[in-house]
Each structure stands twice: as structure tokens, then as C-alpha cells.
Amino acid sequence: MHGWSGKILDIDLSSGSVETRPLDMEIARQFLGGRGLGARLLWDLVGPEVEPLSPENVLIFTTGPITASASQTSNRFNVSSKSPLTGTILHANSGGWWGMQFKRTGYDVLIVRGRAEKPVMIEIAPEGVKIADASHLWGKGVFETTELLGQNRNKRNVMCIGPAGENLVRIAAIMNDGERALARGGPGAVMGSKNLKAIVVEGKEKNQPADKDQFKFMQYETGKLLKASPLTSQALPEFGTAVVMNVVNEIGALPTRNFQQSQFEHADRISGEAITDEILVKNQACWACPITCTRISKTASGNEGEGPEFETAWAFGAQCGIDDLDLITEANFLCNDMGLDTIYMGNTIGCAMELAERGLLDSDLRFGQAEKLQDLVRDTAYRQGIGDELAEGSVRLAAKHGAPELSMTVKGLELPAYDPRGMQGQGLVYATSNRGACHETGNMLGPEVLALPRLIDRFATQGKAGIVSVHQNSAAVIDSLVYCKFANMAVAEEFFARTLTAVTGEPYTADDLMKVGERVWTLERLYNLREGFTKEDDTLPDRLLNDPVVAGPSAGFTVNLAPMLEEYYQFRGWDENGVPKEAKLKELGLDTLRSS
Amino acid sequence: MAQVKLFGNLRQYYEQRQLTAAGDTIGAVLAELCAESSAFCAAVTEDGALRPFIKITVNGRDIQLENGLDTAVTDEDTVAIFPPIAGG
Numbered sequence: 001m002h003g004w005s006g007k008i009l010d011i012d013l014s015s016g017s018v019e020t021r022p023l024d025m026e027i028a029r030q031f032l033g034g035r036g037l038g039a040r041l042l043w044d045l046v047g048p049e050v051e052p053l054s055p056e057n058v059l060i061f062t063t064g065p066i067t068a069s070a071s072q073t074s075n076r077f078n079v080s081s082k083s084p085l086t087g088t089i090l091h092a093n094s095g096g097w098w099g100m101q102f103k104r105t106g107y108d109v110l111i112v113r114g115r116a117e118k119p120v121m122i123e124i125a126p127e128g129v130k131i132a133d134a135s136h137l138w139g140k141g142v143f144e145t146t147e148l149l150g151q152n153r154n155k156r157n158v159m160c161i162g163p164a165g166e167n168l169v170r171i172a173a174i175m176n177d178g179e180r181a182l183a184r185g186g187p188g189a190v191m192g193s194k195n196l197k198a199i200v201v202e203g204k205e206k207n208q209p210a211d212k213d214q215f216k217f218m219q220y221e222t223g224k225l226l227k228a229s230p231l232t233s234q235a236l237p238e239f240g241t242a243v244v245m246n247v248v249n250e251i252g253a254l255p256t257r258n259f260q261q262s263q264f265e266h267a268d269r270i271s272g273e274a275i276t277d278e279i280l281v282k283n284q285a286c287w288a289c290p291i292t293c294t295r296i297s298k299t300a301s302g303n304e305g306e307g308p309e310f311e312t313a314w315a316f317g318a319q320c321g322i323d324d325l326d327l328i329t330e331a332n333f334l335c336n337d338m339g340l341d342t343i344y345m346g347n348t349i350g351c352a353m354e355l356a357e358r359g360l361l362d363s364d365l366r367f368g369q370a371e372k373l374q375d376l377v378r379d380t381a382y383r384q385g386i387g388d389e390l391a392e393g394s395v396r397l398a399a400k401h402g403a404p405e406l407s408m409t410v411k412g413l414e415l416p417a418y419d420p421r422g423m424q425g426q427g428l429v430y431a432t433s434n435r436g437a438c439h440e441t442g443n444m445l446g447p448e449v450l451a452l453p454r455l456i457d458r459f460a461t462q463g464k465a466g467i468v469s470v471h472q473n474s475a476a477v478i479d480s481l482v483y484c485k486f487a488n489m490a491v492a493e494e495f496f497a498r499t500l501t502a503v504t505g506e507p508y509t510a511d512d513l514m515k516v517g518e519r520v521w522t523l524e525r526l527y528n529l530r531e532g533f534t535k536e537d538d539t540l541p542d543r544l545l546n547d548p549v550v551a552g553p554s555a556g557f558t559v560n561l562a563p564m565l566e567e568y569y570q571f572r573g574w575d576e577n578g579v580p581k582e583a584k585l586k587e588l589g590l591d592t593l594r595s596s
Numbered sequence: 597m598a599q600v601k602l603f604g605n606l607r608q609y610y611e612q613r614q615l616t617a618a619g620d621t622i623g624a625v626l627a628e629l630c631a632e633s634s635a636f637c638a639a640v641t642e643d644g645a646l647r648p649f650i651k652i653t654v655n656g657r658d659i660q661l662e663n664g665l666d667t668a669v670t671d672e673d674t675v676a677i678f679p680p681i682a683g684g
Binding site: 231235240241242246251252310417457486554 | 648661
């Protein structure tokens with residue numbers, strides 16, 4: 001294979017059928033792979049009539065054309081579905097080894113449909129594809145399941161759900177290689193609804209570049225850039241992703257106690273520096289990645305595992321008013337074993353803490369109670385006690401207790417670790433993200449805080465729409481190739497295009513890639529419009545729009561969303577209601593989808 | 597004197613994470629810190645200018661959007677100095 005194998009593995013768990021179908025190569029060239037290809041296939045397979053947890057929903061696992069090529073960070077893969085948490089399009093991607101190994105089985109895509117009558121697992125190996133009984137694994141945690149199924153990093157890789165997915169917790173993650181997560185939007189619940197416990201892959205095929213010499217040259221050039229950049233060669237390896245904790249706090253954009261404040265007085269205790277000083281055992285890298293940003297940490301009780309990343313340290317930390325790094329890390333490990341999205345989990349616990357402090361939730365839960373984190377995580381995974389309410393997401397939780405405004409969500413997805421009142425562009429990213437509030441779909445941390453590629457005024461609104469759109473398109477194509485966004489901190493899209501050309505033998509420029517990104521973004525928008533979402537959903541929690549930050553460097557600011565949104569629709573070629581105009585759809589080759 | 601906070605690997609050059617400095621501009625504050633540690637100076641500056649990706653804020657405001665090394669500093673201010681950082 002040169003980029004694409006051209007094969008889709010299509011499994012229906014209701015009938016037990018296993019089919020190999022050809023991948024439409026015209027679609028592959030237009031959407032590349034990963035998130036883009038997943039969105040395009042989902043458009044045809046899952047319409048508005050489909051309930052997310054019904055057998056009619058599908059899980060679409062997609063690799064990209066560079067996956068398993070050994071280009072730096074070419075380990076990532078994607079899952080697409082309809083979200084049981086939000087009802088929007090769901091896309092989530094993960095690193096590790098599983099994506100590389102699945103590509104080596106000789107397929108670009110795995111589609112899983114239907115629902116098995118009893119717990120099953122899928123095994124894809126050179127000897128063939130089989131659906132096997134997994135009753136003996138049902139109820140087991142991710143760590144034990146992964147070990148029992150013979151995880152072996154470079155040979156045999158396990159993806160599975162934990163108790164949270166089995167119990168249809170709406171924010172359940174799918175875990176691969178033990179501790180990597182396809183998390184946001186609740187794909188683990190979709191997998192659980194299909195009675196599918198695990199997917200194990202072993203492969204022997206290779207993604208060999210069409211132009212080996214050019215590919216080797218691009219590997220060399222990419223390696224040089226990653227080594228030369230202090231961001232990818234020093235900052236991330238030395239302190240991990242949580243090294244941004246202190247800077248985000250220092251500028252007054254670290255959401256604290258359910259976004260009641262934008263600075264946490266103990267941020268340093270949960271920062272990348274603290275992780276390195278206190279609990280770090282060693283760094284770890286995903287397959288074919290020289291950055292090594294993963295933390296392997298050890299807690300006081302002797303537990304060892306991956307994490308915490310920045311988002312996790314924030315979610316269980318500042319968001320909950322907690323500064324106990326050891327217990328935050330334990331909660332992280334438990335989420336991994338239960339198969340839970342840590343951003344969601346911490347954000348929703350923070351919401352519950354505020355509800356309880358205001359007397360709206362009958363509980364003695366309070367901000368700062370680190371000792372309760374593990375019980376709350378476990379209770380959520382098993383839907384016990386208050387955990388049964390947490391398992392439904394903060395939108396449903398806050399509404400049930402009469403305070404919907406206390407849910408810090410957009411389109412039903414929990415906000416991550418940036419208070420947009422101190423980063424106006426990030427507010428626009430959250431409001432317009434197709435899968436709900438998300439930083440990974442166009443993170444403005446670079447231009448608004450880190451001066452990457454250059455610094456812009458984080459409080460300004462004029463002109464932000466264009467910058468946000470370009471970042472969103474870039475993120476969409478990186479998620480489709482699939483590369484790691486951290487590589488993009490040192491390596492520009494032009495280099496990705498040249499590597500893609502070397503792998504596939506088909507000419508791509510940076511402009512071509514950005515056009516793919518815009519196509520993917522717009523298709524996701526069409527999907528949500530078809531599901532009934534409107535301009536009214538492109539908004540933020542009331543607190544961020546109407547309650548100025550009380551103290552610190554962002555004091556006095558709310559998010560001035562309306563003018564940014566108006567400018568955004570214009571920049572994207574959408575009408576005043578946020579609907580892509582016909583001319584834009586034609587330009588992107590999406591006009592036939594609109595009319596179908 | 598202004599409070600000066602150091603982050604990331606810049607903390608290795610001083611015994612304390614939080615220092616004080618009497619300079620009335622960022623340039624003067626840096627000169628004071630450089631006088632104490634040449635290694636710190638080499639990590640943060642090159643030929644009298646800040647190295648790429650070194651971030652300095654005064655009360656949370658990035659000096660790039662103020663007056664750079666000429667940004668004024670008073671005794672009530674908090675200066676934060678970050679090495680190259682990435683993540684999120």
C-alpha cells in the first residue's frame with residue numbers, strides 16, 4: 001500500500017457478517033482519512049433518525065494515509081460516530097500503537113454496526129477476522145482486559161472499553177494500548193451499546209512510500225525541525241503538556257471552581273513542573289514519535305501509569321478547587337481503568353460541587369475535597385448513587401437540579417481548561433466547534449498566549465474569526481492525515497504535504513491540505529445542521545457571556561461573542577444563520593451532499 | 597521591589613522560585629537577574645534581546661504587546677518569566 005490500502009472492513013454485530021469492501025478512492029483523496037474520512041462515511045450511514053445508542057448507530061475507525069508510514073507521529077487514528085452525549089457528530093482521536101497496528105492489518109477503515117446478543121470481541125489478524133465471545137471479559141477494567149488479551153506494543157494491540165462503556169455512561173471513552181483514550185463525546189458508550197468489549201489487531205502489511213528517497217528526505221527534514229524547536233525538543237519532553245498550567249493561570253485564563261474564577265491560587269502545585277518534580281518516573285513516546293511528552297507517574301500508594309496531562313490536571317485540579325497532585329493522579333489512573341473521559345469527569349464533578357455548595361444538590365460535596373474524587377469516578381462508571389447523575393453529563397445534571405446555567409458546556413460537551421473570557425478567540429473556537437466545546441479543533445493557545453506563530457491581543461475580537469477559521473481548518477486536516485498537533489508546533493503544513501506526496505505518490509500542496517481541512521469542517525457543520533442544530537447552538541454558557549471575571553489579569557471581561565460570530569460566518573462563506581452558502585459548497589465539492 | 601516568578605527549567609538557576617528585583621523596566625529587571633546568574637542570562641537572552649519563545653508578563657500582560665524590554669515595572673507589579681513552553 002502507498003498511503004491507502006483501499007479496503008474497508010465492515011462488520012455487522014447483529015448478523016455476524018464480516019465483509020471487505022473497496023474504499024472509494026475519490027472520497028479518500030478528498031477527505032484523506034482519519035476525521036475527514038470518518039465524517040464522510042458517517043454522512044451516508046447515520047442520519048437524524050438514528051438514536052446514538054441504538055444498533056443503527058455505527059463506530060467508524062479510520063486511519064490516515066500517513067498512518068504507520070514511520071513519518072514522525074504517524075501513530076494516530078480516529079473514531080467517528082453520532083455522540084450519545086451531545087447528539088452532534090462525534091470524532092475523537094488517539095495516539096499510542098493501535099492505529100499503526102490496525103493499518104498494518106491491511107485496512108484503512110473499520111466500520112462496526114449493529115448489536116451483538118452477548119458480549120463479544122473482534123480480532124483482526126493475518127489469519128483472518130473473527131468475532132469471539134467476550135463474556136469472560138465483561139465487567140473487567142481496561143488494564144486487566146488489555147493484559148488478558150495479550151497487549152504487545154509492536155505486535156498485538158488491544159482497544160477496549162471499561163465498566164463505564166458497558167454501563168452506557170454518556171462520556172465513556174474507548175481505551176487503546178491500556179492508557180490512551182478516544183474520549184470526547186462518549187464513543188465508549190456506543191461501543192458498550194453494541195456489546196463490543198474489545199478490538200484486537202495484529203498486522204504484517206506495510207505502508208510503504210511511493211517515493212522512498214523523498215520520504216526519507218522528509219523524515220530527515222522533519223526530524224531536524226522537531227529537534228531544533230525548543231517546544232518539541234525541550235518543553236514537552238521535560239515537563240509534558242501540563243507545563244502550560246502556570247502560564248494559563250498567570251494570564252488569568254485558568255477556569256477555577258466551575259469557572260467562578262479564572263486563576264487558581266495553587267496552580268503551581270498541579271503544574272507540569274510539579275509533576276516532573278514530584279511524581280514523574282520517566283517519559284514515554286507513542287510509536288514513531290521523538291517528542292516523548294507522555295508522563296509515566298507514580299503515586300504515593302505505588303500505583304504507576306500514564307498521566308496526568310494538562311487537561312486532566314486542570315479538570316480534577318483547578319476546576320474542582322483541588323491541589324493534591326497525588327490524588328488527582330490516582331483519579332486519572334482510575335478513569336483510565338474505568339474508561340472515562342477525564343475532561344468531562346472533572347468538569348462535571350466541578351459542576352456538582354457548585355450545585356451542592358449552593359444547596360441545589362442534596363450532598364455534602366464541596367470544592368477542594370480531593371479525597372472524594374476516586375469514589376465519584378468509580379460511582380460514575382458503575383452508575384451508583386450520585387454517580388448515576390454524573391454519568392448523564394453536566395447538562396442533564398444541572399438542569400435536573402434547577403440550575404442549567406451551571407453546566408459549563410457548549411452543544412452539551414464539557415469545556416476544557418481555558419477560560420475564554422481571557423482568550424476571546426478561544427471563546428469563538430468553543431462556540432463553533434462541531435463536536436461541542438473543544439480546544440483541539442482550533443486551539444488559540446498558540447496565537448493568543450504562546451506567541452505561536454506570533455502573539456495577538458487575547459482580548460481583541462476584531463479579526464479573530466479569520467484566524468480561528470484557519471486554525472480549525474488546519475486542525476481538521478491534521479486529524480485527517482493523521483498527525484499529532486504537537487508536531488505542527490515545529491513542522492508546517494507544507495512539510496506534511498510533501499510527506500503525503502512522497503507516501504501516496506499523489507501531488508499535494510499546503511493549500512490543498514488547507515482546502516481538505518475546510519471541506520472536513522464544513523461537512524461536519526452540514527451534519528450537525530441535518531441533525532437539527534442551529535445558530536442558537538453556537539453559543540457559550542451564560543456565565544462566560546454575562547459574568548465578568550472578578551479578579552486578576554482578565555478582570556472585567558466577558559466573551560464578546562456576537563461580533564466574532566457574525567464575522568466568522570462571513571469569513572466561512574456561510575449565511576447569517578450559519579448555513580454554508582451554495583457557492584461555498586460547490587467550491588468544496590460538497591454541493592451534491594447538500595441536495596442528497 | 598517587584599516580585600519575579602520563574603517557571604519551567606528557569607527555576608534551576610536560583611535557589612528560590614520567587615525573587616524580587618528593583619529595576620523599573622523589564623530590561624533593568626533582567627539585568628539584575630543576569631548579574632546573579634550568567635547561566636540564566638544565556639538561557640533567556642541572546643545579544644541583548646530575548647531568545648525566541650521566552651515569555652515575560654507583567655501582571656499577566658505579555659510585554660510583547662506592551663513596550664518589550666522597556667515595559668515599565670513598579671514595586672507593586674508581578675513579573676513572570678517563562679522558558680519556551682508548549683502543551684495544552
